[in-house]
Amino acid sequence: MSSRLPNECYQQIFSNVQDTKTLFSIIQVNHTWCENAIIFLWKNPFRKEIDYNHTKIIPVLLSFLKKDKNTFFDYPSFITHLDFDNLFRITSKFYDNNENEVEYFMGLMEQDDTLPSIFSKLEYDKWPGFGQIWVIILLILVNMARRRANIQWFKFDIRYNDIKGFLSNNGKENDDVEYFYVDDERIVGSNVEMRYNIVNKIENIITTFLNLDDFNESKNFFENLEYLELDRSSFKVAILEAFSMCKNLKTVEIEHPFFQLILRPLVSLIKNQNNLENIIIYGVHNAYMADYHDAIFEIISSLNTAAHSLKRIEICGIKMMNDETFKFIGNCKNLEVLKLEDSYVSIKNFEWIALAEFSKLRSLELVYNWSNKEYVSQFNPIQMILQNKSISLNLKSLHLLNTYIKNHNLLKSISENCRNLINFTTQLTADDDIKYLFNILGNNPNIKEFQLLNPGYPMNLSTGFIIDLVKAFPKKTDYIRLVHIVNNLDEFIKFLENCMVDLKFLYVVVSTNNDINEFGECVKRWSEERKKKIKKLDIFSIPSDKKILVRWE
Template sequence: MPSPIPNEILSEIFSNLNFETENYFIPSQKDLFSCLLVNQQWCVNAIKVLWAEPMPVDKDRDMLRIYAKVIRMYLLSIDGQDKQQLIDYGHRFANSNSKNSRRFQKSLQILYGSKDYPTSQSAHVLNDLPTSQKSLLSSYTNTQSSHTLLFDYPSFLRYLDLDRLLLGIVHLINPRAKSRQFGDILIFQAILKMLAKRCKNLLSLVIDNQMEDSLTRFDDMFIMLNPEVLPLIYPIKETFITINFPINKIFLTLSCFCKHLEYIEITTIQQFNLQETDNSGIASLIVSQISLRTLVLRGSFQFLDQILYALPSQSASLKDLTFSCADFSECAPLHSIAACKNLRELRFWECYNLSDEICEPLVNCEFEKLRVIDLEETHSKILMEWKNKRENKEDNKLG
């Protein structure tokens, strides 16, 4: 009988079961569901990968149903106090007889014990799923008075997108809704508090409140600052933040509690008529890191120099630096980038106002490890000449 494949290798294989969309790769849930059915070892390892990112980025109808099922499973994991608060909240509005109130109460039925939510009826929770998917989303057994999960699903979470979490909650309460629902923020907060207790190895956090279809609002992000939620973000190594304008309190909080970020990507669309702000929070987030490897800045940043001056603090570790749609018109010469001697990849995508004076320190610096200079849609004669000179030098070495 052949030896079983080591768990580490299985996990690596399953983690790479992706399919490519227009702009990114997403986990292939169909393939992972198939892996659940092979044997017990494959099931255990596939479950961990599936629940590392249980809400893939696609927002089609089938995926929204999966989102709602994930929220149901998370509700099974919240502690007694938060569970009772949600139940009490539902009872408080029971007499309103509104559709939203009734939907909210129905979505919380799974929180009740056997008296109010008989175990004989529990099968309806996931009975509309294909058999293979029940292995992921209904892997629990009924006891005399409660549900017992076969796996500690929240502990497997690695990638958390706040907007997708809210989307799953909204779809759970009312599958036809496209906007915020009655009581959704209470469920949102209760789940985040539960995850903070159960998920100890969160890798990536996505905060997005500026897209047209985004459900997260400005105030929602401050739920992350709740002392009972903060432990969730301590271990993250990646953060993707898309906002209308830099919110210093968010970035300052991350800089205080997240010191091990290796990848930071910030996208901003400045609303100068609504909010005058600076970038001191982003600068503090950069400076506070122990070993930042990749920094991606997309959009228009007022007071860009504040961010640039923070870069030398990461000169030993910073390998990949990208600017996209950035305006360098009011920037000082780029000595700060020149100080990052270990850069391997440097990109200026659709950037403008990169004058000769601003670029001079950069083009006169020797970057021994720099291998990629990408100037897509960036029209700077001095940078283009610098790029061509370096490429010719590399070609001569190879020749």
């Protein structure tokens, strides 16, 4: 029987399928399923889960160069997500393994007089390999623009592994080592100047495309962009300036070691947005650099222009010394998520947060931050925030791990004001914290995920405490992380024996004087007794501590 469902129904169903393999299977069922699912398969052809060895998509996207070539679907027009770094990886792999095809497409390009004039002027053969890759990517972007691809998501994150083959030593040093960052300190033996030159040339593909004089389609290519992510490897100034036409970004995620170098274009981009919802800023601690503090103040305070629409603010690795940095935050009436990590936050800036009325705030994450030494030795500034009931009463997720700041009366304030926590993370810094911890667990019966850390302050964490702790877990708790809370195997056994919740995940870190293998055997016996099937069991031994991670079905 032929299906009579309208295409809109199929598309509504298939739009919920995220797995690439499942989408591949769907398009092979019949023609109707194929024509309605193919748009979702090609929505993000450069997604990370697609193996970059899968290079067949490159000739498909270059097929427009063939005058007599007709493809069954208009694939480039389906693309909405452009993961540029994965496009570069796939194209590089295509070049390495398909020399004849590359030569063929280069020949077609030279014969195509409908292309922007820049293609007739390119001397790509002066840099064998990289030059051809550069041209292929530019051709793909031009084809996408011609076919009216509606790009809504863009990410640029070139890593060292992507470019090491183009360095003067051809990447032969430490070829078996994976580099996940591009900091100079992590790249032994590479030519740093050449590396940045290569990254600059890769970034130049984007800016060249956006500034083609005789190709108006490129000017509007990113006009509907909603997500922009620029990670540490790029220089960003040119890209940020090129993206200045974007007015409707909902998410900006940016990482840079020297924000003072990109101050003007970044602030301009932020101020140009109509409804920015999410801002994620990652930096490194280089406050000794000239103009750092002024740049950080100007960048963060510029968020005031988007205060009406901001829902998420995440800041990591930043020193916020200027006391007026967070003055704007009280205007963020729609804020749902606030995260500050590995950052210096002045006391006054904590006060600005504490004075705000965040009736919609659901998640507060303050981890590994520090502040004025004289002040935090007497008082925990985060306590001010939790004493604000317009913030604390509605929180669902609360993560507080600031090892450089003692709790003082922080847990007392949480126990008095928080009643709706689902995810809770904290540390213990004194024996007085324990009674308030139990009060928190008792006052929040919906806690599902619980994490507790002992950062090393002198305390009496006995076997009795372990037994009382496990008995205090709310019935819904099924995810537990304990870091230096359990001291030995006997306490671990007591923990399991008294555990009445249906654990799905357990992560325990203990000192190095324990035999972590015994912990693993203990978990196996306990799981068998409780008729719980282990899905994953990993044990780790590193110089600083030992760990066990367990997942149950």
